[in-house]
Amino acid sequence: MTGIYIHVPFCAKKCPYCDFFSKNYTADNEMRFVRAIVRDIENFPERITSDTIYFGGGTPSLLKAESISLMLEALKNKFDIISPEVTMEVNPSTVYRNKLELYRQAGINRLSFGVQSANDDELKLLGRLHNYEKAAAAVNEAYSCGFNNISCDIMTGLPAQTTQKLGHTIDMISDLPVTHISSYILKAEPGTPFYNEEFINTLPDDDYSAELYLFMVNKLEQKGFMQYEISNLSKKGYESRHNLKYWHCEEYIGFGPSAHSYHKGKRYFLPDSIEDFFKAPMSYKITDDAAGGYDERIMLGLRLKEGIALDDYPEKAHIISERSEKFIKAGLMTKQNNRLSLTPKGFLVSNSIISDLIL
Ligand code: SF4
Secondary structure (H helix, E strand, O other), X not given: OEEEEEEEOEEOOOOOOOOOOOEEOOHXXXXXXXXXXXXXXXXXXXXXXXXEEEEEEOOHHHOOHHHHHHHHHHHHHHOEEEEEEEEEEEOHHHOOHHHHHHHHHHOOOEEEEEEEOOOXXXXXXXXOOOOHHHHHHHHHHHHHOOOOOEEEEEEEOOXXXXXXXXXXXXXXXXXXXXXXXXXXXXXXXXXXXXXXXXXXXXXXXXXXXXXXXXXXXXXXXHOOOEEEEOOEXXXXXXXXXXXXXXXXXXXXXXXXXXXXXXEOXXXXXXXXXXXXXXXXXXXXXXXXXXXXXHHHHHHXXXXXXXXXXXXXXOOOHHHHHXXXXXXXXXXXXXXXXXEEEEOHHHHHOHHHHHHHHHO
16 A cells, blocks of 8 residues: 655754754744645545555644644545554654644544653754653653554764763653654764764764664663664564555655655655745656666665565575675674575665675
8 A cells, every 4th residue: 555645844943963854834834835735635646545644844743733634634535545554753842732632633643753862961962942851741641642652763873972871862762651763873964054074073983873873772672672674663563654665665655845755666756845835736856767676675675674585586586695695694684584684783884785785
């Protein structure tokens, strides 16, 4: 079934490390945004069947529950939506009990909180609007409102981050009623305020970043969160159904400025212009019109702990198997029942391993 992604391009304040497309929120823009999304849903040229809907951003939790209901209603009228996982990314500084209850009534059943750290000095450095107390209270409120599928983001590779500080974050967050963790390694992305030499010099080097990553995976696994993808761990049965579609190379369609789609063998995205998006349906930009080939499937599949079944790639199995031997010997890959997968150490150098295997 096809996944549905809606990009909500608003934030209360831009974080200095973030290169996702978002602009300042205003109530007027919220109304125009919802109207434009509903317009594009209604204009979509076919009736698809879907079981996952994902509100990402930006900060979807700046929107009123009423706006979320209008978009979900449009999706249900236009498409066949079957037992959906409906996720919303949440900035902890934007929610309170009543709003969370209304989101649940609107149909959201999975929340993904951008907590990032339990250390307030790190949250301040990241320019976040919440402190840890606020984030923990928001997660607990969500749980008490009936949300039992909650993810939190944890950021590693922060300036001056030690295993002790990261360990504190993991201890605090894993004590919350959380079923899923997404982890991100902080990078100074071009075009962001962090992209300057002075800041870049404060980031841990690659070796220490790797140590932090492996420490985090190990500690979270001890706490019952099993790694299922390079950057994602969950309690059993709580893997993100929507994000698994990306790695399984299944189709998804995106609505909203800068949203990406993979549909009918093509990968494409909408331009990142809010004003153009409000005015009229925008033309998609195609990035690949022959997507979903073997190489792409192997590349995406190896991001998953389950890896790839060599039998699925009869034309390539022999050469991949041969090339993987040196990585298996080095403890970077494993091969079991003709399935090939990366180890946590291998995930750290996944790009170079995957290029070596498929090129
Ligand atoms: S990190 Fe999240 S809240 Fe911060 S600017 Fe990016 S999308 Fe907005």
